């Protein structure tokens with residue numbers, strides 16, 4: 001039984017999710033298209049359930065079978081089983097091939113499993129993988145050859161490259177400045193990564209081309225996330241290809257692509273190999289679709305053509321994908337390019353197995369006759385030739401025409417991609433000076449494909465295909481026999497190299513790319529980690545300080561507001577009280593006589609109220625000044641702690657006390673009445689004083705002798721006489737009343753202010769005027785001061801929240817970087833280890849060294 005390992009079957013699983021995020025079914029489950037011999041190219045990724053979660057072990061699983069580290073001799077060669085579609089199991093006799101196949105297969109499986117287990121795609125989601133910016137290089141023909149391999153899987157083995165080429169990477173920048181282009185092309189800007197390294201990124205090289213912008217410029221101009229997403233696509237492609245390679249290694253079929261210039265004799269050459277005229281030959285170009293010739297045993301022994309409809313994916317068991325037609329229709333089919341994309345031609349090769357190419361007893365061979373190359377088709381054929389199913393490319397060139405431009409372009413690419421490239425120089429019978437022709441063609445081959453030239457004995461053949469079937473000219477047949485034997489040798493004997501070589505190259509290239517990516521990203525993660533650590537070392541104390549400062553500053557603000565308001569209240573109260581107390585002491589209303597005393601009283605009342613109102617306004621002005629300095633103090637706190645983050649609002653003191661003006665005049669009634677004109681208190685005092693004097697004199701006369709007081713009266717009565725005394729009493733009383741009246745009238749000017757002030761004070765006291773106003777003023781001050789205080793608090797809040805977010809982000813990012821750093825460190829180590837194992841296997845020697 002062949003050994004298969006599909007990650008979906010693994011029993012253990014690790015903490016991380018798989019690279020591919022996909023369940024990877026066995027080829028048969030995945031709906032691989034039937035390429036005749038049960039070929040194994042997956043139709044597309046639709047065949048995979050991309051969402052299905054698949055357990056995979058975090059580390060390399062222990063594969064059943066021999067260990068890669070053990071010598072290959074110790075590997076029991078796994079007997080191969082036929083794939084679906086094969087008639088019988090193929091018994092591979094070539095031990096060396098089996099050995100090599102086994103080793104590379106295991107290495108491939110391990111690398112696949114390794115790549116899957118790396119969760120690289122998942123890592124790419126959480127930590128967008130950094131891709132190096134590359135420098136523009138002017139392409140030389142050979143460089144162009146290399147760069148054309150960006151997308152492919154058959155690049156040469158670059159295992160011998162030294163590790164010194166890895167230098168600290170440069171992170172792909174996201175800003176693209178077109179003006180910088182000229183400077184870039186002039187003096188190379190400092191790069192942390194050498195252009196050579198970037199050139200050597202091949203499997204994971206991104207195909208960036210928009211207009212005239214180079215890859216370098218695009219890597220610079222694209223967002224890191226966009227690059228990561230492009231890379232994600234590359235990783236998915238790579239996984240798909242790895243699976244396809246693994247299946248290809250398992251596949252016992254070999255495909256030989258015959259291509260070349262128009263009318264070079266490709267179809268004739270194929271017919272010569274089959275020793276039978278199967279494919280249409282014509283003097284004018286006729287083959288316009290790919291024709292694959294296979295052993296008819298695969299098709300239940302029926303010889304026929306399956307003309308595959310355009311856009312359909314061939315399935316031999318589904319007749320909707322093709323039209324089954326007899327072999328004789330082939331001439332029509334090969335030109336029906338609008339209807340068919342390609343054709344599968346099932347033919348009987350009844351020759352003995354040592355002669356038959358299709359039935360050789362070793363591997364199932366399919367021969368593919370490609371349309372002639374021209375400028376339009378060269379790319380299509382190049383893509384076709386690049387398929388991993390193609391083991392050997394036979395390039396047919398007409399000895400008369402040599403290599404055309406399209407031929408050279410194709411060969412440059414193919415020579416780089418395929419382990420073996422056969423060049424068949426056909427129509428050699430038409431050449432007169434054969435030696436000269438041979439020399440000229442070999443010179444050209446030396447330029448185009450040095451490796452083919454070096455092996456030209458086996459790989460370059462000068463033949464006349466049209467003479468083979470006829471068998472007229474034995475010399476010409478000898479040439480062809482040599483070619484056939486070399487071809488059989490490569491396809492059958494050296495299959496290990498022709499078939500496993502691409503797998504080895506691909507694995508090494510992929511591992512090298514992974515190693516490079518790992519190195520770059522480990523470095524980037526390490527540097528980001530250092531930066532984040534120092535950010536956090538700066539942010540944490542800043543955050544703690546900010547929290548402390550917020551509490552202290554908030555208290556300072558409250559204290560500032562409280563102090564200002566209390567001072568304002570006290571000052572207002574003092575000033576207003578003083579004014580009220582002294583309101584009757586400043587007389588400014590002129591006295592215009594008793595007759596105008598009412599007017600005098602009215603004006604005096606008005607003046608008094610005005611004085612009190614003015615004192616309130618002055619208290620408000622003083623409060624404004626205090627508020628200005630309070631606002632200033634709070635702003636100073638804000639600027640000191642928050643610096644430019646503090647938004648200082650414009651304060652307009654004149655807007656204060658606008659709404660609640662003191663309306664004293666409206667509130668104080670203070671009506672005048674008759675008593676306001678006389679100060680009875682004072683009259684009573686005067687009367688009281690005279691009474692006291694009287695009583696005093698009476699008392700003192702009593703003390704000093706009542707007899708003298710009586711004596712005095714008697715003496716006066718005696719002098720004036722009793723009658724006269726009676727007569728004097730009435731005028732005296734009238735005089736007294738008059739004097740009293742006079743006194744009262746003359747006291748009006750003094751009495752009015754006094755009485756009014758008393759009355760006003762009483763009313764103001766009743767309405768608690770002083771307190772009400774002082775409180776109103778201080779409340780307004782508090783209201784105003786709260787604005788900057790709130791501004792300051794919210795500034796602090798914002799600052800703290802900003803610092804908190806930064807701190808949390810930095811902590812989160814630090815965690816991601818730590819994971820990435822560790823992850824890429826492991827990836828780097830394991831990529832190198834795996835590359836070492838694969839590299840040690842020598843396909844020529846068929847063993848591990």
Ligand SMILES: Nc1nc2c(ncn2[C@@H]2O[C@H](COP(=O)(O)OP(=O)(O)OP(=O)(O)O)[C@@H](O)[C@H]2O)c(=O)[nH]1
Nearest residue numbers: 263264265266267268282285286287372427464465
């Ligand atoms: N003299 C000579 N003629 C040949 C040889 N091989 C092929 N031809 C002739 O060259 C012509 C073209 O041969 P094809 O095999 O159709 O060429 P092709 O490359 O398949 O043509 P397209 O695929 O249509 O481009 C035919 O007339 C062949 O008979 C040869 O070795 N010598």
